[in-house]
Amino acid sequence: MRKTIIASTLALCAFTGVGTAHAVSPAPALPAPTGGHAVGRSVIHLVDPTRPDPWVGGRSRELMVSIWYPARKAVGKRAPYVTPRESELIIKSVPQLKDVPPDTLAGTKTYARADAPPLRCEGGWPLVVMSPGMTLPRATLTSLAEDFASRGYLVAGIEHTYESVATTFPDGRTVTFEAGRGGQTPELGEKVARVRAADTAFVLDALEKDRRWNRLADETRVAMVGHSVGGQSAAHLLPGNRRIRAAVNLDGSYNPKTPAEPVRKPFMMIGGPRQEPAGDGEKGSWDLFWPHVTGDWKRWLTVTGAEHMSFVDYAVLQPQLGLPAFPIDGERSIAITRAYVGAFLDLHLKGKRRPLLDGPSDGYPEVRFW
Template structure:
């Protein structure tokens, strides 16, 4: 099973393409909306809650508090789907020893923090998100983790990112990948959908479609390697098929 956490104020539907692709490969995928953090979270019965946190979260410390709250959400979802009230129909298809997590932006920070707090999660992916909770990415205990982000903001020379600190704390299998021409939302469905509507941003060199393919290829390779034990040469180093992707070794 793979859990997915979206960016701050974003609905889970911004990661639909990744969810669909992983499901097509045989994963149970749980994409999570975080109540009061999304612009609109709909519940059965028609009740819709808005993003109350959008008006209250500004500082890094407040974003760290958001991450800690999300960790509780993710652990709750794991418990519900493996042994709780929702486990009935899924208990025979979920292997509780093979659970992964990924997220975009603050959802990536949530992935790392959930792994620190919940040993049931075996591997994690951060898509272009800083970590906020300090020390960054500490406490994973050697479990595999991959960071995939925009070259302009998440390279080793970038001044505003905490990825260098996170890299030092990751002591298991790890990858730091950056994508030339990408921007923050290149790892979600938004640029691809904008392109379909003729709303592509000419200031972003990487097309929405190409961003989607890169994200799909590396995320699926990561989980296939670490949850299913399938060899993935794509993760061994730079590939001519993906010239935009650089393997960072700070």
């Protein structure tokens, strides 16, 4: 029986397998970006005084956002992957990692340089908003974000506070997961979609008002890419948000299973085999959602051997932490995700034809078109 997944389970939930992690490398590393630009990354802290936090009482909604961007040159320190406290809480949440040093993930090698001088582009760079899975920090999107920035995009990765296992703020506070402690329900799925829509709209407003970022971004060319619940949120947000022109869902199941209005803008779904059409079997959430995707440009793709976390950094970090790898090699699954999402962005934000999206490719035989 198919299961409808409205959120990732616990942080690093893809770190499956039995037993304890064995020897790990002292410094995990992400795949290098493939584009021609050096990459910078800055972190901004946003507070929305008009909106109470939906998950805890007595506070305004505040968000941490990472901005990856093309840089003039690779100068300065490498941007940290997560803070030591975030690393500690992530590793603590996975019993199999009990013998892994708590700050291991904080030392993960990234390629963006912290606050490197940005490279300006006449008219601004197209903007890609990214949203992670439930319990997952925005850092899990780093491999994709660095690659997109190296290829000429401004990328904003949103940390949805209290929906991540750990979020550190500039004053040193680290808050933990609060959303959905009562269990996964349809009502929770609908609430998460609403919260993330509001978070995304607030971030877009903030970037538009910020003199540094509005000079770097072309706000007429905006796409959203989300993983898991971030992907289903992107799908639900796309029809009603005037600024978002196109969206990608990375293995996110839908809850609610139908959008409030049809999805007519360019839209792509990429998932593992569990997201394949049901045929005569019990229909999953992708089967139920797909008839409501009515635009002229749409794609439903699956990747043979992929698991839920094959589309984000944990695909490559899991074996480096001494845990079992996924059926498809992590470097390969990240390369596939970068290739297809990058082609989608090039087509719909830059107007560049990408034949990769036209049908099956000998270069990526794992990818199936439905």
